[in-house]
Amino acid sequence: MEVLITGAAGFIGSTLAARLASGAGLKDSLGRSFQPSRLVLCDRARAEQAPTPLAGQPQIEWRLGSIADPAFAATLVSPRTACVFHLAGIVSGAAEADFDAGLRVNLDGTRHLLEAARRAGAARAIDGLGPVRLVHASSIAVYGVPIPGRIDDDTQPWPTLSYGVQKLASELLIGDLSRRGFIDGRSLRLSGVVVRPPNPNGALSAFNSDLIRELLAGRPVVSPVSPSATIWLQSIRQTTDNLLHAMALDAAALGSQRAILLPALACRIDEIVEAIAAIAGPDSRRLVTYRPDPRIEPMFGRWPRPFTATRARRLGFGVDGDLAELVRACSAA
Amino acid sequence: MEVLITGAAGFIGSTLAARLASGAGLKDSLGRSFQPSRLVLCDRARAEQAPTPLAGQPQIEWRLGSIADPAFAATLVSPRTACVFHLAGIVSGAAEADFDAGLRVNLDGTRHLLEAARRAGAARAIDGLGPVRLVHASSIAVYGVPIPGRIDDDTQPWPTLSYGVQKLASELLIGDLSRRGFIDGRSLRLSGVVVRPPNPNGALSAFNSDLIRELLAGRPVVSPVSPSATIWLQSIRQTTDNLLHAMALDAAALGSQRAILLPALACRIDEIVEAIAAIAGPDSRRLVTYRPDPRIEPMFGRWPRPFTATRARRLGFGVDGDLAELVRACSAA
Numbered sequence: 001m002e003v004l005i006t007g008a009a010g011f012i013g014s015t016l017a018a019r020l021a022s023g024a025g026l027k028d029s030l031g032r033s034f035q036p037s038r039l040v041l042c043d044r045a046r047a048e049q050a051p052t053p054l055a056g057q058p059q060i061e062w063r064l065g066s067i068a069d070p071a072f073a074a075t076l077v078s079p080r081t082a083c084v085f086h087l088a089g090i091v092s093g094a095a096e097a098d099f100d101a102g103l104r105v106n107l108d109g110t111r112h113l114l115e116a117a118r119r120a121g122a123a124r125a126i127d128g129l130g131p132v133r134l135v136h137a138s139s140i141a142v143y144g145v146p147i148p149g150r151i152d153d154d155t156q157p158w159p160t161l162s163y164g165v166q167k168l169a170s171e172l173l174i175g176d177l178s179r180r181g182f183i184d185g186r187s188l189r190l191s192g193v194v195v196r197p198p199n200p201n202g203a204l205s206a207f208n209s210d211l212i213r214e215l216l217a218g219r220p221v222v223s224p225v226s227p228s229a230t231i232w233l234q235s236i237r238q239t240t241d242n243l244l245h246a247m248a249l250d251a252a253a254l255g256s257q258r259a260i261l262l263p264a265l266a267c268r269i270d271e272i273v274e275a276i277a278a279i280a281g282p283d284s285r286r287l288v289t290y291r292p293d294p295r296i297e298p299m300f301g302r303w304p305r306p307f308t309a310t311r312a313r314r315l316g317f318g319v320d321g322d323l324a325e326l327v328r329a330c331s332a333a
Numbered sequence: 334m335e336v337l338i339t340g341a342a343g344f345i346g347s348t349l350a351a352r353l354a355s356g357a358g359l360k361d362s363l364g365r366s367f368q369p370s371r372l373v374l375c376d377r378a379r380a381e382q383a384p385t386p387l388a389g390q391p392q393i394e395w396r397l398g399s400i401a402d403p404a405f406a407a408t409l410v411s412p413r414t415a416c417v418f419h420l421a422g423i424v425s426g427a428a429e430a431d432f433d434a435g436l437r438v439n440l441d442g443t444r445h446l447l448e449a450a451r452r453a454g455a456a457r458a459i460d461g462l463g464p465v466r467l468v469h470a471s472s473i474a475v476y477g478v479p480i481p482g483r484i485d486d487d488t489q490p491w492p493t494l495s496y497g498v499q500k501l502a503s504e505l506l507i508g509d510l511s512r513r514g515f516i517d518g519r520s521l522r523l524s525g526v527v528v529r530p531p532n533p534n535g536a537l538s539a540f541n542s543d544l545i546r547e548l549l550a551g552r553p554v555v556s557p558v559s560p561s562a563t564i565w566l567q568s569i570r571q572t573t574d575n576l577l578h579a580m581a582l583d584a585a586a587l588g589s590q591r592a593i594l595l596p597a598l599a600c601r602i603d604e605i606v607e608a609i610a611a612i613a614g615p616d617s618r619r620l621v622t623y624r625p626d627p628r629i630e631p632m633f634g635r636w637p638r639p640f641t642a643t644r645a646r647r648l649g650f651g652v653d654g655d656l657a658e659l660v661r662a663c664s665a666a
Contacts, residue, residue, distance in 0.1 A: 099513060144589070154489055155489065156487055156488065156489035156490070157489070158590065159505070159509075160512065160589055162509050162513070165506065165508070165509040168505055169502040169505050169506070172492070172498045172501055172502050173498065173502065175498070176492075176495050176498040179493065180495070182432075256493055257491065
């Protein structure tokens with residue numbers, strides 16, 4: 001059985017692809033465990049450090065193109081596709097800078113992919129297979145500014161950036177197609193995943209990764225949020241654990257609410273700096289210059305804490321142990 | 334200046350068109366009051382009882398077609414269009430029966446119309462005019478089942494029918510385009526509008542109107558919900574008042590939240606029957622046969638009360654005085 005990853009050349013996608021290539025198992029929508037026989041990796045360009053096929057591991061096929069192209073998207077999902085990790089997207093800053101591109105990729109591209117999955121599901125049903133199971137990387141950007149003073153599973157998401165609007169609309173469509181049995185989808189609301197590589201991908205929250213990466217490397221960094229700003233973080237390892245867990249979860253456990261707010265560590269910037277100083281030495285503190293940006297801090301630096309993603313924890317999703325552990329994981333990466 | 338009404342041949346659209354044709358004034362997005370010089374009435378077919386042009390009243394132009402057709406939708410809004418009432422849509426039962434048609438009209442059709450309004454707005458800006466002001470008829474269907482035990486302005490909308498998903502996704506897009514200044518939009522979450530004509534339009538909540546209309550006419554009726562079921566109602570007169578009020582509201586009063594839960598009367602079915610009996614005589618009670626439908630009552634008969642649409646009341650939206658008055662208004666219609 002095949003597994004498709006969209007956005008497979010990205011930070012999360014390439015890490016996930018490597019784990020699947022080296023034997024991580026999955027479950028299909030009928031609850032049957034399987035090892036993928038083939039990994040279909042979709043992105044606009046091939047990853048530089050892509051997993052290479054080895055004996056006994058899944059075949060790897062790259063498919064280069066944009067899901068915004070309906071004809072291309074239609075070819076991505078076949079009746080052999082049991083699972084789709086849908087990670088492709090234009091992130092916050094880029095979707096803000098180019099409204100049409102964001103809409104075309106994040107909303108229309110998702111529509112095209114869902115349509116392909118639905119059509120494949122209809123063909124699968126003839127062979128007694130379940131609908132295509134799909135995990136969609138959504139975002140806490142579905143909550144807008146001012147960021148609610150408390151966020152839990154009942155908080156009304158109301159995005160105030162185009163990116164969040166496109167993600168929430170995609171969540172709604174995935175929920176509806178799942179209710180109708182066209183697909184078996186689930187959306188995960190991800191927090192900041194660290195440590196992203198330095199290549200800017202246009203995420204307005206990229207300072208999270210910049211701060212940790214640069215300080216760990218002993219390089220100076222400018223923080224666009226104040227020392228007391230609070231952000232939500234998760235390590236890339238924990239994130240891919242949670243993506244794999246989401247794919248393995250029985251639909252019955254999810255019920256009708258197919259969007260899941262994932263747990264994350266809620267930390268202050270100065271706590272992060274202290275955790276890094278404990279590893280990299282006290283110089284870390286002096287390497288940070290604070291220049292709070294009034295456009296950034298209200299949107300990305302006022303996440304509430306404490307934060308408990310009650311439903312996700314009950315569903316078995318994990319969270320990094322503590323900030324020291326998170327920073328150690330970043331340091332080792 | 335022109336005003337466009339989509340869905341102009343429908344129950345709400347034709348009532349609104351008649352009011353605008355007979356001189357109801359509006360405000361454009363720069364806050365300037367005006368009398369429409371031209372009413373563009375869009376629907377798939379002309380209304381049987383359409384307003385006729387009279388001397389001193391706006392010109393009326395019918396445009397027949399579907400907003401799901403992007404080429405047609407593109408022609409509906411011109412730089413002379415100051416206001417759009419977007420009422421066209423496939424209602425709940427029909428969108429449930431035909432998923433693709435619902436998506437095509439309710440979501441894609443709205444997208445096409447928004448794109449046309451945005452393009453017209455760019456042309457208007459050159460002439461110093463404000464963006465196109467747009468009022469979208471959304472629905473309390475954005476709240477899904479189980480219906481929350483209490484609904485207020487902070488209640489998380491989470492639709493469980495395709496219709497509600499399409500309406501909420503449209504609200505989100507209208508909010509985002511308004512934030513960016515491409516349009517000046519507002520979505521109104523409408524409750525059951527009574528009394529609709531007997532022609533079934535596919536709304537699963539049509540029993541609201543059937544009950545009142547048939548009992549007032551002294552004809553027997555079957556209620557698919559129990560006597561203790563609670564529904565939210567508003568008269569067609571109050572609804573068009575609120576649509577006109579929404580169009581006249583300054584954008585500054587709305588802030589970033591462009592979706593507004595409108596007030597309505599929360600009433601039990603047996604109270605409605607009693608209110609009708611007070612007008613039409615005690616026989617009304619015997620004319621009702623209760624056959625609660627387990628598919629209908631949980632979705633359409635469990636609306637909470639008391640219900641206060643605090644924000645909408647503060648913004649000046651109105652509500653029918655009481656049930657007796659609502660029924661009298663229906664009786665007079």
